[in-house]
Amino acid sequence: MEKTVNRPKVKICGLTRIEDADFLNEAGADYAGFVFYEKSRRNVSLKKAAEIAAHLSADIKKVAVTVSLEPAFVKEIETLGFDILQVHGTLKTEVKEMTALPIWRAVNISDTDTLEELFAGNRESIEGYVADGAGYGGGKPFDWEVCSSRVRALSKGKKLILAGGLDAENVRTGIRYFHPDVVDVSSSVEEDGKKSRQKIEEFIRKVRKDEQ
Numbered sequence: 001m002e003k004t005v006n007r008p009k010v011k012i013c014g015l016t017r018i019e020d021a022d023f024l025n026e027a028g029a030d031y032a033g034f035v036f037y038e039k040s041r042r043n044v045s046l047k048k049a050a051e052i053a054a055h056l057s058a059d060i061k062k063v064a065v066t067v068s069l070e071p072a073f074v075k076e077i078e079t080l081g082f083d084i085l086q087v088h089g090t091l092k093t094e095v096k097e098m099t100a101l102p103i104w105r106a107v108n109i110s111d112t113d114t115l116e117e118l119f120a121g122n123r124e125s126i127e128g129y130v131a132d133g134a135g136y137g138g139g140k141p142f143d144w145e146v147c148s149s150r151v152r153a154l155s156k157g158k159k160l161i162l163a164g165g166l167d168a169e170n171v172r173t174g175i176r177y178f179h180p181d182v183v184d185v186s187s188s189v190e191e192d193g194k195k196s197r198q199k200i201e202e203f204i205r206k207v208r209k210d211e212q
């Protein structure tokens with residue numbers, strides 16, 4: 001018998017096509033992530049993101065996924081009606097000061113010894129922590145066994161978004177370890193580098209399946 005755990009919301013990240021929005025609508029995702037990072041194969045222009053976002057159901061929240069976000073880009077993101085700023089890399093003081101959008105601070109965990117440093121600072125200005133694996137959208141989990149209780153303690157009082165190599169097979173284990181508010185996936189719901197309707201549905205089904 002599986003122990004009862006909370007049922008987190010689901011973020012599907014890295015939309016690049018209009019049909020990706022249809023997949024999220026059909027599967028009932030809670031958050032849609034758009035990557036604004038030129039080095040990523042999932043990078044989209046603001047124009048393209050707006051085009052795709054216009055096809056999303058109104059109840060799906062739009063997350064702008066960025067790396068060391070430049071202040072100059074914040075207003076453009078706000079103008080397009082994004083709901084949340086996800087910031088990997090450096091979170092600049094000007095960015096924190098200039099926006100009223102909720103900030104999800106992403107911590108990319110490669111060295112478990114430095115976990116506490118990754119969560120240090122910025123606490124008052126952020127809504128949640130994205131606990132993610134090494135690299136950006138690398139599709140690899142961090143060491144859950146070593147980190148889970150520390151991540152839960154460090155994120156206490158904030159939203160916890162679990163990311164990094166989640167898939168339909170491991171997501172329920174991740175939920176049991178971390179009790180996240182949101183589970184966040186990109187790589188494993190792709191087929192040949194494109195979002196897959198079937199994989200998105202399967203992932204969301206696994207997250208929401210009734211505990212027995």
Ligand SMILES: O=C(O)c1ccccc1N[C@@H]1O[C@H](COP(=O)(O)O)[C@@H](O)[C@H]1O
Pocket residue numbers: 013014033035037040041042043065066067088130132133136137138139140163164165166184185186187188
């Ligand atoms: O997906 C990307 O290319 C990316 C680029 C820059 C910053 C973050 C990026 N992705 C984020 O990675 C996690 C998890 O992805 P995965 O399931 O391990 O592939 C998610 O938060 C994405 O927003």
